[in-house]
Amino acid sequence: MKTFSKRALLRASAAPAILGASLIATAAFAQEAPQAAEVETGDTIIVTGSLIRNPNLVRSTPVTATTADQIELKQNNTAEEILREIPGIVPSIGSAVNNGNGGASFVDLRGLGSNRNIVLIDGNRLVPAELNGRFDLNNIPLALIDRVDVLTGGASTTYGADAISGVVNFVTKSDFAGMEANIANQLTEQGDGHYIRADLTLGANFDDGRGNVVFSVGYQQSDPVYQGDRPFSDVSIDSFSGLGGGSGTGTPSRFTNVNTTGADSITTGCGLTGQPACNAVQGNRQVTAAGGAFRPTSAFDAYNFNPFNIFQTPFERFNMYGAGRYEVSDAVEVYSRGIFSKNTVSTIIAPSGAFGISVNVPLSNPYLSAAQRNAFCAFDINPGAGYTPRFTQAQCDAAATAQPTLADGTANPDYRTVTTTLSRRATELGPRISDFTTTFFDYRIGARGGITDTIDWDVAGAYGESENVQTQQGYWLNSRVRQALLATNTSTCLTDTNGCVPLNVFGPDGSITAEQNAFLNANSQIITKTSLAQVKGTVSGDVGFAAPWANDAIAFAIGGEYRKYGASRESDLLSQSGDLGGAGGAAPNINGGYEVYEAYGELILPIVQDKPLFEDLTLEAGIRYSDYTVDGGTGYNTTTWKAAGSWTPVNGINIRANYSRAVRAPNIAELFAPVNTTLTNLDSDPCAGVAPTQNANLAAVCIAQGASAAQLGSIINDPAGQVNSTGGGNLSVGPEKSNSWGVGLRLQPAALPGFSMTVDYYNIKITDAITFPTPDDVISACFDNITAASATDPACTGIRRDPGTGALFGEAAVVGGLPQTLSNLGKLATDGIDVQLNYMKEVGFAKWSLSANGNWTNSSTFQATPSSINRECVGLYSVNCASIQPKFSWSVRNTLSFSSVDLSLLWRYIDGVKYEDGDAFVGTLDGKEVDFNRIPAEHYFDLTSRFHVNDEVTITMTVQNLLDNQPKVVGNTIGSTSFNSGNVYPSTYDALGRRYTVAAKLRF
Template sequence: MKTFSKRALLRASVAPAILGASLIATAAIAQDAPQAADAEMGDTIIVTGSLIKNPNLARSTPVTATTADQIELKQNNTAEEILREIPGIVPSIGSAVNNGNGGASFVNLRGLGSNRNIVLIDGNRLVPAELNGRFDLNNIPLALIDRVDVLTGGASTTYGADAISGVVNFVTKSDFAGLEANIANQLTEEADGHYVRADVTLGANFDDGRGNVVFSVGYQQSDPVYQGDRPFSNVSIDSFTGLGGGSGTSTPSRFTNVNTTGADSITTGCGLDGQPACNAVQGNRQVTAAGGAFRGTSAFDAYNFNPFNIFQTPFERFNMYGAGRYEVSDAVEVYSRGIFSKNTVSTIIAPSGAFGISVVVPLSNPYLSAAQRNAFCAFDTTPGVGYTARFSAAECAAAATATSPTDPNYRTVTTTLSRRATELGPRISDFTTTFFDYRIGARGGITDSIDWDLSGGYGESENVQTQQGYWLNSRVRQALLATNTATCLTDTNGCVPLNVFGPDGSITAAQNAYLTANSQVTTKTSLAQVKGTISGDFGVASPFGTDSLAFALGGEYRKYGASQESDLLSQSGDLGGAGGAAPNIDGGYDVYEAYGEVILPLVQDKPFFQDLTLEAGIRYSDYSVDGGSGYNTTTWKVAGNWTPVDGIKFRGNYSRAVRAPNIAELFAPVNTTLTNLDSDPCAGAAPTQNANLAAVCIAQGATAAQLGSIINDPAGQVNSTGGGNLALGPEKSNSWGLGVSLQPAALPGFSLTVDYYNIKITGAITSPTPDDVISACFDNITAASASDPACTGIRRDPGTGALFGEAAVVGGLPQTLSNLGKLATDGIDVQLNYQKDVGFAKWALSANGNWTNSSTFQATPTSLNRECVGLYSVNCASIQPEFSWSVRNTLSFDSVDLSLLWRYIDGVKYEDGDAFVGTLNGKQVDFNRIPAEHYFDLTSRFHVSDEITLTMTVQNLLDNQPKVVGNSIGSTSYNSGNVYPSTYDALGRRYTVAAKLRF
């Protein structure tokens, strides 16, 4: 029977052995920091990237580690902030993004997508936060994190499907004993964005060290930072004109199907109130109401939504973490871990309204002025053929007094209405997430060198989105069907007639109260899992080696379930400006897996072969999808490392990985939402000059009368239609890497690793980019056919001819999912560490750098194979610079540490190169380029006593402001407030004071 004496010896050297074996060589910034001591007392051995828990075996796959000490120096508040700043990791949805943020934060390894990696705690999966299978980083308990390991490349053999671009493993502090309390307070230079974080951790060893328990509670709260409070973002700027941009849904109201040219001797409002004369193109079809009259439109009519949007999302979280272990006998140890988190994220965006919805208006509407009524009546029903008014002057006058639909003179007009509900206030969505994930298991020894480990876990996440401040489209329509100011023509629910014909402020509180109602969407996910592993060695070594062959064998079962339950309002798409309906979704799948790994030290302690080790692994997975067909996959890996002499090591790896389609990709019904597009080929005068283009635009749903007056959405958004597909299969990837590690004996304290990575994904589950859809139809417009499915699949607003409008009416761009995509990336990671006693202090240098050579994406075989390194656009959504690095220098004195962090982001440019160049606010600007950026953070840490440490950090020391490129040049999820706030600091200089108490 195996005893735990050998396991106890392993515990005492876990952290240094694993770090050395993995060639991470991360410097201990503060030489006497307590984290270093804690890290050396792990209760189990965690090797990121392998199931074999032998600390003496070197890894062949590079891992980047961020230590608890580095997190303390940086004063990161969330796990997403930590990962966002690691070179080579591309920012994903997080706290800096407001519009499009669903209340969660994710990680995107190598720019391959936030759904193509796995987030682990101590090597174990956790329940996803939503239907795309992604884990919400807001649920990570930072107070107990000892280090964060990032492994790039296919890791499906070790961790199963989804680890196609790598894994992020949060390793917790183990065998924690005592009490530790942390509190941190952060404020920006502008005295906003207040952020407070507090944690208390208790731990104890008992029964002569046979057991340990730890419990931690934490609280976080952050205030919003509004884009209106920063000079570079308080006004929305059009990326292609440099003029004030924004949304076409503005105030006063915008209408279609009106005539302001004065035909038929009808008086109009053109040129009134100092406004320019009516535009000859738009004036006949789309105008803006002001002060009871109509006026011609201009670029400055776009609504400035920026002041309402935010750069720091309001966030509040309560979290608990508990773990325990106990050696019930010399051969069996039981353990358990539980995480609970409840957090609320509030997203705030500009007011709701009627976003291009078709409405019917009686000509006897009490709020309609005579000039406005006449303009509706005089609409030319056959433009280009000969003027024909909708109603004659006599009919129009008679209809003005016909208050009953039974009156023969009663007349209505149909128009598309765009009106911003400025009187109502912003749209607010509160996302409240309740998350728990429990695990229990037992481990022990079969022989003196072979261990077993059996565990099971279950987790659930429930996210409740409560939306408030939204107009209901159906009630807007009902409230416009009125012929007096007291009642509506169809009044079964207390309808209040609506005045959208007046200036800003014309809508009363009673009108708004009728138009609004709260709605709710609940997303639930669950994950049940069981896994068992036998690992160790047989005591048999190679004839030329000294270490024994190590192995791991095991099996795993996982069952995923997820649902989206929407109330009737959310399902109907009735919310004005909600981006489309939120349909009910329900689905799940389970998977049975068997796997094995071996590590074979072939040659050791020989000339030019200090060590030569091979690794291999294989995993078989059998999937069963609810309501669909099942499938199976096989993944594998081979790797090796060679140490010819002490101080230099070469390593290489090759792996085959897969990603199974997630629940949203399988079960989401077809739905119309929003995407981004900067230019519609049917907009402007082009269709009137090209007969073939005109025919295509008409085939897509525009009318001949609309050609020449179709506009691009000033906000750069268009409708998009897509959904899930039960026929989807798993993606496949091949990844390989080569690296070298140097630790020369002649330079103590120095280490350098250089690793090349190459990842290619085929059969990728993708949808075409907006430009892919447009290009498929319009690239060769002289030869394009109006019956080509690539053209007819695009659907336009029948009332305006535009690609944006009411989701129930305008399909927009077809962006369906398929297994036809390809992704690929390659580059080089560099890690350098150096420590030296310089006499008056101890100096520690830690540097991480990345060169991304290529990052390509091809949605379908006929789509452009798009290169996105160093580029930004609606197609290359999140910025991925060619070069980036992070360098930290720390001087440690007796009781004080001074540390300076330098982060570099290489310059990038706009993909198409046709954005605005000119003078803006008296300065020459070029929206086609964002120059290289340098950020500096300065930290002073004072070890007041053995029990008290004070840390003061200044982030963005030089108060660098982000480069303005306008609001319509990229994806709304990343391009916001005229900048890219997830990549470039939009908050400015900020100060953090933190205290740590230890007993």
């Protein structure tokens, strides 16, 4: 027998026990139980968490696995959907949200951040999708996935840096032969959200089994589901008032520096009593619906953006996967793998506009009414010291028709302009749409063979690139709004080198014409590119002898690895300038990279076997040394290691423990992103409302941050719950460090055939974490003790306000907002228990299979800096705790398998959670008593019927969310926009409602 084939047979014979140690929660259904059979035909066993291909059968690190059979029963369309429903995994950015979605889907293990885990295919890294180093789950070829392994805890010794919270390993079907075609069609009960998926896979063995090739193509397409099409999300709700919420940028327009007492004439204005009377009549004002005058703004003026937003992002994907292997000789096999996909994700949000930008308006603007002009003129420029109007009535009247220059070309003294902050929604233009088109490929080639009958070598190289092109359309340009307002007639602007059309923002909704919009908007583009080159060589096997009291030989792996990352963001001039109205800030160019050389080793040492009370005692150890070189920065090196052991006193009982030291290297965004102002979330600004007028110390702090004395008392919270944030990368940040450990128990008693259970405790702590403070951390550092706060304290003066409104939101180029500076000062920690249970039993008329996965998260804390709050986020939601992490969650699948039919019911449970601060709205909404401070426990049920028509055809019908559960409404301003959308948390709780899927599989 050939040397290489002999080793393959040895591996295949061990497969069932290895897979059992991973506790794959699957059932034996009517068609076949292919898991072990498929592995037996392959030449390699993928063991997640080890570089040793033939390790001891009882592993010390628990792995949760989801099989292809479970995926088929659930009718998952994307890898993100699979992972989102595994207990212990916290929903990350994905298809259920549009605002904050950059066209990709990620995974967040244990709530420690989507950048603190690695996604693998067959144990190998792939090129990340963006500058944060995260892999886009949309690129996973589901048709070829045999199982999905999730390993919790530090895995940097095995896979290198970044695997602090663990790894997700998608294991593909090996040695596929034949043809398999799948098509699935899904629709919600409301008749929207259409989703179609089709895959075709071809494979063949050749040359008497010495080689195998497989090729798969797939297509997916989904339609949008709009928030306006669900009753709980059609109107934006303020989480703290229960009233209609939304954005402060709406229609009609809102202006600052306006005094309504001057609407008819400028006489006494605010009177002679000073600032208090002026405050009552000037400040933020909104055009009346008729467009003829100004009136005070109120919460009811907030713009309802919900109907434009979506719960299911439109998505289209083409993907290809090819793999092959061939035994060149008895001892050498070459292999290759290639993945290609092209994805287009469209994110749709409410119309653009002028989001609190400073503008100059001539008093002779043709669209100004007389009342509006008088209100601008009557603004008190010296509040608190008597009434001083901006212009007298005579000056105002003279300016009404004045041109900038006289007939002789000299400046006209009667021509006057006013400076105001404008907020106006471009409702006449339509929604903002960003199309994210990602082209991804990753190719791998290698060779493997045998040094001896028990020692293998494996050398491989891989290269991948990802290019994401974001095309933004439907955006006003701030510069053109300013240009179009500088007009004294309805035909031409005062500066007109680009076809400027004068703009009417002084009328009601509908006053902006198609010609005006055509001038105001332009498309823009941002291109994000990443690349990953890697080479890896490993020698692994066993040394040919065992310890004195053991039977299995000592196993080992040694090797080296090289990786080179590169990434860039190339923005056009519009995107770089921050000129797009409502784009959330500028998108500056970024370019950087780093490379790493690594050496590693692993050892599995059976100590005692087949002895009383020591059926098996095995120790494991590993170490990895990494040397980093950063473009333009200093290099550094890290050492990670792991130690683990498992003890089987008697058959059916296994106790295991593990400890690991892991690191995460800073990604390219954390290193190279320039300082930039974007958006974050904040529910309450201490300077808003009347509080500053009642506390002199608070007033001084607000003024030191950029507000004016005249604005105190009229500063508002953004109705959308968003504020500006300033931060960026830092070449000085170094690696994070993590210590994780776990202990577990595995039971598989012989007295209860078909039963197995594992219980595992995990504990992960991260120090020197690369973090920035939460919004409430920044606010607390300045305002928590306002009676003692100093207006010169850097914690206070670092917060920068809009000089035109005093608010923390506004034009990014003007309003710095909250400083959220990156540093290595953070700490994170989490611990909890995972439980997995499988049971199979013949019940006479059918075979009953039970599989269950559960998680209890005891704690998940985050501290951005030593002076920040050590914040607990388990069971809580807020702007500080982004996604929801429940205390308890589980999924239980019960299946009855008959001769040709499987009936399966999946029960998913999410524990109740509550608002972090407990001061959200409680009252009556639409005639019902509501409490936005808590979300009760949720139970979801999915029912599947699978019919095996014959050996070649299987029909599967699934009803997801069988009881049509609706998500709990908590309003739109209680959490992060990326997770709290449509008044709910749609990545955690099903916002689509009951859905029906019909799928067909053909096998030949």
